[in-house]
Amino acid sequence: MSAQLFVVSTPIGHLDDITYRAIDVLKSVKIIAAEDTRTSAQLLKHFNINTPLTACHDHNESNKIDQLIERLKNGEDMALISDAGTPLISDPGFKLVRAAQENDIRVIPVPGACAAIAALSAVGLPSDRFSFEGFLPSKQSQRLLNLEKLKDETQTMIIYEAPHRILECVKDMAQVFGADRSVGFAREITKTFETIKKMTLGELVDFVANDHNQQKGEIVLVIGGSVEEKDMEQEKLDKLLLRLLQDLSVKAASQLAADLTGIKKKIAYQRALELTQAND
Numbered sequence: 261m262s263a264q265l266f267v268v269s270t271p272i273g274h275l276d277d278i279t280y281r282a283i284d285v286l287k288s289v290k291i292i293a294a295e296d297t298r299t300s301a302q303l304l305k306h307f308n309i310n311t312p313l314t315a316c317h318d319h320n321e322s323n324k325i326d327q328l329i330e331r332l333k334n335g336e337d338m339a340l341i342s343d344a345g346t347p348l349i350s351d352p353g354f355k356l357v358r359a360a361q362e363n364d365i366r367v368i369p370v371p372g373a374c375a376a377i378a379a380l381s382a383v384g385l386p387s388d389r390f391s392f393e394g395f396l397p398s399k400q401s402q403r404l405l406n407l408e409k410l411k412d413e414t415q416t417m418i419i420y421e422a423p424h425r426i427l428e429c430v431k432d433m434a435q436v437f438g439a440d441r442s443v444g445f446a447r448e449i450t451k452t453f454e455t456i457k458k459m460t461l462g463e464l465v466d467f468v469a470n471d472h473n474q475q476k477g478e479i480v481l482v483i484g485g486s487v488e489e490k491d492m493e494q495e496k497l498d499k500l501l502l503r504l505l506q507d508l509s510v511k512a513a514s515q516l517a518a519d520l521t522g523i524k525k526k527i528a529y530q531r532a533l534e535l536t537q538a539n540d
């Protein structure tokens with residue numbers, strides 16, 4: 261009978277961010293496939309876990325898969341971990357999980373820390389719809405092309421970036437998305453020098469350029485989607501209409517709002533009607 265493959269999340273900094281279930285699973289499986297056995301050995305030591313480790317990283321993943329699948333088929337329960345956070349999220353593991361699925365081996369997630377989700381949960385940007393973009397290309401020309409493609413994306417975007425490229429990267433973002441676009445900067449999450457801030461891209465360029473410490477450690481950028489700007493426009497229009505409606509009729513208020521903002525009169529009228537009905 262074939263065994264099970266557990267995909268286990270590990271901490272992204274603070275070691276207490278591991279789940280009871282993750283520890284139980286890591287203790288109970290026959291073998292742990294790890295991105296870097298030396299890094300994971302330290303984690304296992306901390307939690308008194310004596311399960312043997314085997315390497316499964318980007319460079320050997322393809323060759324190793326057959327061996328690991330064979331072991332699973334022979335009934336050896338296995339856990340997959342990466343150096344930090346959730347495997348497969350900008351980390352190795354996809355090929356092993358796909359091969360396990362193709363071989364009818366049950367794959368069981370053991371969820372936990374993920375830098376992208378931790379950043380999104382704390383920076384204060386819309387979280388109802390988001391896309392995970394992983395790392396942008398390191399070459400500037402390629403990076404600018406990618407950013408151009410993301411420019412009109414309406415969802416919040418989550419990007420991982422290396423500290424030595426952070427300044428160049430935020431400068432490029434400010435150039436393509438505009439200096440006014442909102443950005444969440446989440447650095448060293450769960451660690452001693454954790455920094456979580458929301459500002460504009462223009463402000464972030466200055467913040468990172470003027471404080472060299474902000475160019476160190478691990479960083480997640482959360483970029484507000486372009487719809488956020490439209491939401492702000494809507495907010496401004498609502499504010500204006502609500503004020504005008506205190507003294508004017510729907511028709512007069514919407515005419516004046518259209519004149520002042522350049523928005524179509526029909527749209528202003530429709531919105532003024534909605535606002536009056538909502539306030540009735």
Ligand code: SAM
Pocket residue numbers: 272273342344345346347348349350351373374375376419420421422446447448449450451478479480
């Ligand atoms: N699998 C991991 C996860 O679930 O988040 C991501 C691994 S990826 C190779 C490493 C990148 O994740 C870092 O360069 C950084 O962008 C982000 N990251 C990981 N830990 C972080 C932390 N504690 N604070 C901020 N960003 C972090």
